[in-house]
Amino acid sequence: METIEVSAGEEIFKAGEVGKYIYVIKSGKVKISVGLYDFFITAQEPVAFGLEVLLDKPYTETCRAVEETKLIKCEKQEFLDMYAKTEVGKNSLVEFVRRTARALGWI
Amino acid sequence: MRLEGTIFKAGEVPKRLFKIVFGTVRETRRKTYHDLTNGDFVALFEYLLQIPVEEDIVALEETELVEVSWEDEYLNILGKVYDLREIISQTSVDVERIVLDDFQFEETNFDEYLDQVEALLTLSAGELPDDKDDAVKLIESLEEDRLITKVNLVKKFVEKFPNEEIGAKMLIETAAKVYIVLGDKYISKALLKKVLFLFPDSPSYCLEAVKTLESIYKEEGNIMWRKYGKIAKLLEAKLRGDN
Numbered sequence A: 001m002e003t004i005e006v007s008a009g010e011e012i013f014k015a016g017e018v019g020k021y022i023y024v025i026k027s028g029k030v031k032i033s034v035g036l037y038d039f040f041i042t043a044q045e046p047v048a049f050g051l052e053v054l055l056d057k058p059y060t061e062t063c064r065a066v067e068e069t070k071l072i073k074c075e076k077q078e079f080l081d082m083y084a085k086t087e088v089g090k091n092s093l094v095e096f097v098r099r100t101a102r103a104l105g106w107i
Numbered sequence B: 001m002r003l004e005g006t007i008f009k010a011g012e013v014p015k016r017l018f019k020i021v022f023g024t025v026r027e028t029r030r031k032t033y034h035d036l037t038n039g040d041f042v043a044l045f046e047y048l049l050q051i052p053v054e055e056d057i058v059a060l061e062e063t064e065l066v067e068v069s070w071e072d073e074y075l076n077i078l079g080k081v082y083d084l085r086e087i088i089s090q091t092s093v094d095v096e097r098i099v100l101d102d103f104q105f106e107e108t109n110f111d112e113y114l115d116q117v118e119a120l121l122t123l124s125a126g127e128l129p130d131d132k133d134d135a136v137k138l139i140e141s142l143e144e145d146r147l148i149t150k151v152n153l154v155k156k157f158v159e160k161f162p163n164e165e166i167g168a169k170m171l172i173e174t175a176a177k178v179y180i181v182l183g184d185k186y187i188s189k190a191l192l193k194k195v196l197f198l199f200p201d202s203p204s205y206c207l208e209a210v211k212t213l214e215s216i217y218k219e220e221g222n223i224m225w226r227k228y229g230k231i232a233k234l235l236e237a238k239l240r241g242d243n
Helices: A051-055 A076-082 A087-104 B044-049 B074-090 B110-121 B132-141 B144-160 B166-182 B185-198 B203-219 B224-242
Strands: A002-006 A011-013 A021-027 A029-034 A037-042 A062-065 A069-075 B002-008 B017-022 B025-029 B032-036 B057-068
Touching (some): A029 A069, A037 A087, A051 A076, A051 A087, A087 B044, A087 B074, B132 B144, B132 B166, B144 B185, B166 B185, B203 B224
Antiparallel strands (some): A002 A069, A011 A062, A029 A037, A029 A062, B017 B057, B025 B032
């Protein structure tokens, strides 16, 4: 697990890519695109993105830093051990669900 | 617990998360129903987002449910939501490379069905006049009780006068009438898709056709409405750009 810095405009990962990492936002702002829908997350309520890695599946979202951003980058097992059963884990799941529901037009 | 009938009532915010052991549970969102079976979670979205369920969620047969926690089911929940994400990718439109395939026509031979309907009803509309204006007058003079005849004359009109944009207008108007008066979604959809095939260079007519297709698919609870909704947005953007 390590903290990384990404600059404004930098792509973190792209939908369709098979990745190894889940990211927890520490500071800054990230734009998450699902299909044609864009969502933004900040460090106000720490959440993770890239949860698809937990299922060994390709990312379904494209994530890009909007401003200079610090992220905690963790592997599948690290996330499961450290975050999955915490508020960060719950918020991440809830936000993943919320983005899905929005993109499906359910909410 | 075993039950049959309502699990959550419309407007209720689920406070507990249930997983189906066996049986079938029906959820309805935006007029589209989803039947859940073994291993699925009941009102998962509403439970996690703490929002009210839209319509009653009911067990269609004797069903056994078990209460679970999100912590224990973390990966299973994620897996279910991931499966739904696949619907998003299946119904997404590549903005840069929009092609006719994106419209996903069930079949391209729309005329076959229309011909069959005409043959069944044995309605004779007579020949379409060779003069465009006379043909338009004849079509417009037909009342609602001769709607199928009108459908076939409009079909003949766009074949005979392929470059006349009024054909697109008549296709859309007739499709709307067929939908409202006869409630025949198939004919309506076939006529609207003809607009997209025959008048691809008329974005305003295509937009109207696509918007109507979106409403029809939405009403029948077919997820295809999302694709047409997106195409409508693209066409709207294109029209704004053209202006």
